[in-house]
Amino acid sequence: xxxxxxxxxxxxxxxxxxxxxxxxxxxxxxxxxxxxxxxxxxxxxxxxxxxxxxxxxxxxxxxxxxxxxxxxxxxxxxxxxxxxxxxxxxxxxxxxxxxxxxxxxxxxxxxxxxxxx
Numbered sequence: 427x428x429x430x431x432x433x434x435x436x437x438x439x440x441x442x443x444x445x446x447x448x449x450x451x452x453x454x455x456x457x458x459x460x461x462x463x464x465x466x467x468x469x470x471x472x473x474x475x476x477x478x479x480x481x482x483x484x485x486x487x488x489x490x491x492x493x494x495x496x497x498x499x500x501x502x503x504x505x506x507x508x509x510x511x512x513x514x515x516x517x518x519x520x521x522x523x524x525x526x527x528x529x530x531x532x533x534x535x536x537x538x539x540x541x542x543x
Contacts, residue, residue: 462487465511468534469527473519486514508532 462484469475469483494507508528515524 458488458491459484465531468531469515469519472527473523475518479518482518483515486511490514
């Protein structure tokens with residue numbers, strides 16, 4: 427597998443092996459898992475829940491992120507991540523609480539982006 431590139435008039439191919447793709451995929455999955463664990467901790471801090479719901483919330487986080495990636499052509503994602511996550515979280519917690527948690531997560535992500543570095 428190769429990637430074509432052009433930079434400042436140059437051309438060529440960069441070989442990318444399947445091993446590299448697998449490593450990148452594992453790193454991405456680790457990142458989604460950490461994000462899902464953060465969401466599960468926030469949900470658990472606000473609403474007591476059984477530990478088995480942690481895997482569900484990790485899956486919700488990953489699926490919501492994947493859905494928002496599909497709708498990348500919409501301006502700012504048009505809230506696809508937030509709406510899908512709130513709808514899926516409403517299966518285990520009340521709807522107003524799921525909306526509150528999604529908004530709190532978005533604010534947390536924005537604050538970490540601004541002050542995290």
